[in-house]
Amino acid sequence: MTTFGQFTYPEISAQAEALQAAWTQLDNQQDWIDRYLANPQFDEVIFIGSGSSYYQALTMAATFRKWTGRSATAHPSSEIYLFREQAVPAGKKVLVIGVSRSGESTEVILALESVHSLPNWTIAGISCYEDSTMAKLAECLISPLGKETSTVMTKSLSSMTFMMQAAIALAAHNGELSGELERVMNLDGGVVKAADAFIKPIVDQGSFNKYIYLGMGAYVGLGLEASLKIKEMSYVWTESHGTLEFRHGPKSVVDPGTLVCLLVSEQARAYELKVAQEMQEYGAFVLLITAKAGEDTAFANAVFEIGAEDVSDEARSVLYLPALQYLGFYTALHKNVDPDSPKNLTQVVKI
Structure with missing residues (x-):
């Protein structure tokens, strides 16, 4: 075992x-x-x-x-x-x-x-x-x-x-923002469990040779972190870009076998989903992580709802992380790599 x-x-x-x-x-x-x-x-x-x-x-x-x-x-x-x-x-x-x-x-x-x-x-x-x-x-x-x-x-x-x-x-x-964060905190346990069950079959059934993470605003950092997570844990080829910026050259790498994971904001939702649809047309498997699924997300190959659609994009940030972390974890297991002990890495980096 x-x-x-x-x-x-x-x-x-x-x-x-x-x-x-x-x-x-x-x-x-x-x-x-x-x-x-x-x-x-x-x-x-x-x-x-x-x-x-x-x-x-x-x-x-x-x-x-x-x-x-x-x-x-x-x-x-x-x-x-x-x-x-x-x-x-x-x-x-x-x-x-x-x-x-x-x-x-x-x-x-x-x-x-x-x-x-x-x-x-x-x-x-x-x-x-x-x-x-x-x-x-x-x-x-x-x-x-x-x-x-x-x-x-x-x-x-x-x-x-x-x-x-x-x-x-x-x-x-700002008591309203504090209230938003308290709601996010109370939702997080359910999101963690749902993300675990949602992500594992995607990895088990997929055969992805590259991973692309897209996000804007407060989610730029989250996309970079998601890209690093899967690289650290499983050594796969991955990139992260601003969602609309990805169309200006980098999209040339998209083809069948590419997983494009989009961290959907509510502020720029319509524009971001247009980018996701375009990547799907190039052959990508499109995974959307979004506050709420709808008719506008029906095209995607997989949609993970995190809830809290009525809070600010910034307050919702940590709800995106469980799915992104499990994606790295299960990809490592799928490749028979131990995510606990990444090669060349230590917990503390010293010079």
Whole structure:
């Protein structure tokens, strides 16, 4: 009997509990929100991370911009450490928030250390480990149940993304957004179970030679993360693009055997579905992950409904992740690869 995925599978499956714990933890860290996210002195909030942490930083920054109306960006940690002047204009009052599951990634530590004593620069972080190097260097939000044994990030990423979004909603003093996130949190357990049952037969019955992930807005980071997930777990050929940008050249790679997974927003739904239909005409198997199926999605080969169609696209972000993570997991098993132990990778990347 195979033991492949003995850590990854239960960690994906436990993300609803991790979201609940992150939500509760925010009650203990309101001072962090007031000191950093809600503080009007900062001209720019910069979320930094490496790999999956950078991709969730993109979602965090998009959410911050939309919900607070203030300037925010996301950068790889190494850009702030090695190319700071190109990334951030001089003279701004900047808050840098390091994003790191372990709090031990060399690049994020070096980046935070390089700016923490500079005038007009303030550092903070979000992690799953309260005793980490980053947590000792900078005051951090902590996702209590985000800790993982497996190499690839799953419930850690879901819980940290959700926790930061909940903190942003509180910083914006927007009870409606907080209510949306509470609803998402309560839906997540059902979405996790449904995603598991939905994704496995698609992988078992399919024979895909490449995977393409498409998303826009806050879902750009999610698409990049989904692409990385399946690459880490199963070593397949994959790309991620902005949905409409994919039509400008990259679509040339689409043919029979291509799985195109589209993270459907409500804001750009009609445009995104036109792209999906076009890819199907080129021979792709089209998988839609959407708040709600309808006549406009009937063309697709597979449609996974996550619900919460009446909440904002940003608040719905973490509901897309279970299906994307299970897609990587079951593809690895289908290829007889252990997702717990990806080749060439370690849980913490150090230089």
